[in-house]
Amino acid sequence: MKVLEFYGVKPEDSLLLTFDGAFNPQVALQVELASFLQALEEYADGWMPDVVKGKRQRKYARAAVWKALEERRGERYTHCGLYRTQWPALSLSLGIRLPPHLPGLNIMVGVKPLSFFAEAERCRQFVEMVRAWASHYPVTYAEAHSLDDMELAGSPFFGRDEKTSRGNGFDKIYAVWWLNVFGPKLVETVGRERMLSTPAHRVEELPNGAILMVTWPTVADFASKEARLAQARAHAHLRPDLDFDTILRSLHERSAMLAPVEPRFFPDMAPLLSRVVDQAASHERQRRIAEFNVWQPPDPEEWRPVDAALPSDVESGERALQQYSLYAEHLVALLHSEVPSVFEATPESLTDADFYFWREEFPKSRLREAIDEHAVPAIGAYLGEVLVRNLGGRWIPRQKLEEAQVLVGNRVWLPFARARNYMRSRQSLLDCSLTYLYRVAERHRG
Template sequence: MKVLRMHDLKPEDRLLLTFDGAFSPQATLEHELAPFLQAIEEYADGWMPDVVKGKRQRKYARAAVWKSLEEERDGNRTNLGLYRTAWPALDMWLRLWLPPRASELGIMLTVNPLSFFAEAERCHHLVELVRTWASRYPVTYAMAHSTDDRALAGAPNFGRDDETEFRDGFDRIYEVCWLNVFGPKLVETVGRERMLSTPAHRVEELPNGSVLLVTWPTAADFASKEARLAQARAHAHLRPDLDFDTLLRSLQERSALLAPVQPRFHPDLAPLLSRVVDRAASHQRQRRIAELNAWRPSEPEEWRPADSALPPDVENPERAREHYRTLAEHLVALLHSEVPSVFAATPESLTDADFYFWREDFPKSRPRQALDAHAVPAIGAYLGEVLVRHLGGQWIPRQKLQEAQVLVGDRVWLPFLRARRSMTSRQALLDYSLTLLFRSAERHRG
């Protein structure tokens, strides 16, 4: 059974649900967790897990849950994972602390994508799921919201250092999410009467003293003007020490950062920049697209007019050309497992190599001496070979590699100089990409 793993999917906004509660240590785990599983089986509308993972993966069944918890038990704790093999992707984790420690239950659930929760009925089922859990297990705090928006809000630290966040947790209303369950302690901190009078889509007092609060009918449109207004009203009501206009403005700024931006990349670099954008965290992607839309690399300067070309100054030009081919093969040997297209030595393989070097941050992650001695010569020779093979270029060998030229049309290009400049920083890998030099040579070959 191959489960859908979040890290294998294109980064995009997801629904995150966290739940911190407790359970009775006197009863068996099977008895205590039966309502937890029953709620999933009843309310997991379209995202029901079909795989249970303990020491190994099993098809979902309650017996598989008990077996996984048993084999994962380590002293006074145990845990398991719940997943799906089909869209939408699910990554769900259950953690239990057992006696002699106080019995605690922690749940973290992520569903990809958030857009799956655009329907009011599906969102209602999710609310009922959390309501069932919170009514059965005394809760400290629970929430469900967009992962992107949570990241922009600074969750879970909310401006605190890690030690303080770990010690205090969600000890006051730092943020109001789409769905919230405030435990009795938080309710009393705010004031029960105030909390129950919060302007929101749904506010319900649960039998154990917790309060369920849902700001808006659907989770997926949390960033809409109306949903943000509802979120700000609820937050300002629960925290009268905060200014409503300031809260609303902050939420609107976050919505603006998440609003879709149409890519308008430099045409020569669109395939490369699209992949760069895909590596950005989803909450940063639209901002990154806007930055790359505005960025325009300089036209390559690593060329001379053909009538100004330096003449060959080597004793055996053919032997020098063979040396360049050998150097290019060194790059193939270096990259072939990560960038299989380098075998073909095509313009597309230049883009693949550009992206690989950027992704790995080659100028920073590799020793400078090794870059200068080995990587730069191999990259320059490989770029030159692609110019020769696909644009009819001709090597003009020189004793100094940086002076070696490839004649294409009425220009000679300096591939080793381009390679050296590209390997000075991560940004330089884009500013001086191999792809852009090739496309420029292609346009000017006459």
């Protein structure tokens, strides 16, 4: 059974639930968790897990959950994961704190994509599941909402340092999400009557004194004007010290940051930039697209007109070409497992190499001495070889590598100089990409 890797699939928004509830260690584990599994099995409409992971992977069954928790059990904590093999993707983490710590049940549910929860009935079932959990496992606070929106809002720290955040927890209402369960302590801080009178889609008092609140019927359209208005009204009602217009403006600003942006990338760089933005966290992706829509790389500086070309000053041109070929082979050896196209020495392989170096943050993640001594010569030689093979170029060797040239049409190009500029920083991998130099050289070869 191959599970869908929740964080390995294409970045896109997901529904995130975090739930921290009480747990009774005096009751047998299978009995105490029965309510959790019963509600999951009853209400997980279309996203029910089919795989349980402890130290090994098993097909979902209650017995498999008990086995996984047993395998992972330590002195103070045990946990397991529940996943799916079919779309939508699921990452469900079940953790149990054991004495001498304060016993507790930690649940984190991620379902991707968020659009899976566009129907009101599916959302209602999700709420019923959380209601059942919160009724049996009293919570301090539980929340479910768009993960992208929560990230933009700074959840769960909300401007606090991590130590303060973990120490204070959700000690006051920092945000109101699509689904909220406020524990009795937080209810009393706000005022039970005030909380029960919140203008929202659903407000319900639970048997243990907690209050469940849903701001809008469906979560997939959380960024719509109507849903944002409902969210702002609820937040301002619960926090009368905050300004309603300020809350609403902040919500609309986040909606604008998440609104789809049509890619209109600089044509020569579009294949590379499309892959770069796909690597961005989903809450940052639209902003990155917008940034790249107005960006274009600076024109390459690593060239001379043919009448300014430096003549070869090496004793043996053949030996110099052999050395360049050897350098290029070093790049093939470095990249071949991650970038198989590097064997082909094509324009497309340059784009693949650009993306690899960008993804790996190569200029920052490798020692500078190794980059200057090994990577720069290998990259420069490989770029030169691609110009020679695909554009009919000709090497003009020089004793100093950075002066070595490749003649294409009415220009000579300096691939080793380009490689040095390319490896200065991660941004330089885009500003001085191998892909763009090749495309400019291609246009000038006539």
